[in-house]
Amino acid sequence: MDATALWQRYQDWLYYHDSLGLYLDISRMGFDNDFVASLSPKFDQAFKAMDALEKGAIANPDENRMVGHYWLRDPDLAPTQDLKQEIVETLEKIETFTAKIHQGEIKPPNAAQFTDILSIGIGGSALGPEFVAEALAPDHPVLNIHFIDNTDPRGIDRVLAKIGDRLKSTIVLVISKSGGTPEPRNGMIEVRNAFSAQNLNFAQQAVAVTGVGSKLDQQAHAEGWLTTFPMADWVGGRTSELSAVGLLPAALQGIEIREMLAGGKAMDIATRKPEVKTNPAALLALAWYYAGNGKGEKDMVVLPYKDSLLLFSRYLQQLVMESLGKEKDLDSNIVYQGIAVYGNKGSTDQHAYVQQLRDGVPNFFATFIEVLQDRSLPSIEVEPGVTSGDYLSGFLLGTRQALYENHRDSITITVPEVNPEIVGALIALYERAVGLYASLVNINAYHQPGVEAGKKAAAEVLELQHKIIQVLQDAGQALSLETLAEKAGVPDQIEAIYKILRHLATNQRGVLLVGNLAKPASLMASIHW
Numbered sequence: 001m002d003a004t005a006l007w008q009r010y011q012d013w014l015y016y017h018d019s020l021g022l023y024l025d026i027s028r029m030g031f032d033n034d035f036v037a038s039l040s041p042k043f044d045q046a047f048k049a050m051d052a053l054e055k056g057a058i059a060n061p062d063e064n065r066m067v068g069h070y071w072l073r074d075p076d077l078a079p080t081q082d083l084k085q086e087i088v089e090t091l092e093k094i095e096t097f098t099a100k101i102h103q104g105e106i107k108p109p110n111a112a113q114f115t116d117i118l119s120i121g122i123g124g125s126a127l128g129p130e131f132v133a134e135a136l137a138p139d140h141p142v143l144n145i146h147f148i149d150n151t152d153p154r155g156i157d158r159v160l161a162k163i164g165d166r167l168k169s170t171i172v173l174v175i176s177k178s179g180g181t182p183e184p185r186n187g188m189i190e191v192r193n194a195f196s197a198q199n200l201n202f203a204q205q206a207v208a209v210t211g212v213g214s215k216l217d218q219q220a221h222a223e224g225w226l227t228t229f230p231m232a233d234w235v236g237g238r239t240s241e242l243s244a245v246g247l248l249p250a251a252l253q254g255i256e257i258r259e260m261l262a263g264g265k266a267m268d269i270a271t272r273k274p275e276v277k278t279n280p281a282a283l284l285a286l287a288w289y290y291a292g293n294g295k296g297e298k299d300m301v302v303l304p305y306k307d308s309l310l311l312f313s314r315y316l317q318q319l320v321m322e323s324l325g326k327e328k329d330l331d332s333n334i335v336y337q338g339i340a341v342y343g344n345k346g347s348t349d350q351h352a353y354v355q356q357l358r359d360g361v362p363n364f365f366a367t368f369i370e371v372l373q374d375r376s377l378p379s380i381e382v383e384p385g386v387t388s389g390d391y392l393s394g395f396l397l398g399t400r401q402a403l404y405e406n407h408r409d410s411i412t413i414t415v416p417e418v419n420p421e422i423v424g425a426l427i428a429l430y431e432r433a434v435g436l437y438a439s440l441v442n443i444n445a446y447h448q449p450g451v452e453a454g455k456k457a458a459a460e461v462l463e464l465q466h467k468i469i470q471v472l473q474d475a476g477q478a479l480s481l482e483t484l485a486e487k488a489g490v491p492d493q494i495e496a497i498y499k500i501l502r503h504l505a506t507n508q509r510g511v512l513l514v515g516n517l518a519k520p521a522s523l524m525a526s527i528h529w
Contacts, residue, residue, distance in 0.1 A: 124237025179216025
């Protein structure tokens, strides 16, 4: 396509949101008008499905749940007065509680006021808050935030070491809908132990964000925690950032949460329009469908050209991959749907994997995130007439052009700056795009059977661990792995048994392995206290 035609295509497909100052450009995707027309019936159905979703339709039949994260930024849309009141009251409670923390009205027993936040969660209870903290936290936040988002003991130790003796002035947020998810539960137990080691009262500095009536909710009330905030069953983890899950830690850092909600609401209004060209989420879904032939055949590479958006690709990994990665469609056909997401930031990627993006396997499409404002203050020139920001912009535009010249598709989202309103809008934009795309490919975006299967498998491994330890204790002597598996009644689980014992032995957990480590079948296992 010559330059004149390409410039016209850019203008024909450019979307601009006036109040947000957000641009979306899909002109460098290779679809044509016939392709768009062919998807028109699918989009009509997708718009109707999204409208029903917002009106309270059961969109997650596996759990008989509505999906109502859209109501969080516009409570008037909630299908019942009770739900509206719940949303409004939760937001007001977050603001009141945060004000009391900042003013020192609520303070820890052993310090003048809180100085730090320790947020314990996993998946959507961590990725959203982490992204927002990286994107929006002030240079000198009211409270500094730290995250425990895994059950890695060394990772937990490092976070606690960074906090150090400020644990006495740290407010702990335990975020878990059920209260039984292993990772946040383990983190809570580890942190409680750290409090005890410093002779501190965990409950007097703890807050639960959880489902009403959950195990965690009951525990928090029984132990007299500072307070609790609700996690509604109609908000999934990966769409929970604009609920108490994300708004509470953001507010405690001093981030304007009302502006985040306003940005989400403005984008929701824009993405409700039942016409592809004027709906930015529909444009994204169109581009994704084209890139992967409606089957996820190409990966989504997210390249934000702003350091503060570093974690956006990690956030989108869960939102997109957990929502779209499905074995079966709504008619129970095996379809193996999904879009793989990865990314880092520009211009770091100029020196990392852009070489492969341009010249290697063409198994991806890129999404550039451009931020127009370089910084809040004027920039110096790093060479005559050129600033550091000019270089950053040049790298983005140059990389986009280099990819296009080599027939690599790309999308570009341009925003004026990174602020709470824009971050809220980006969250809402991608939430809606995922929902529309899921409808186009006839899958349920709002359940996650694969995640549940993984949890079940992990529980089975731990059950096997208890079983083989009991067998070793009862035997009172060293056993070969084969004999141990036979006695445990799981002769087909020798490899799993070996790996469990290897882990226990390495961590001095009372298991002794003797034999040739290079030949696992030769090993003898025994209990060694």
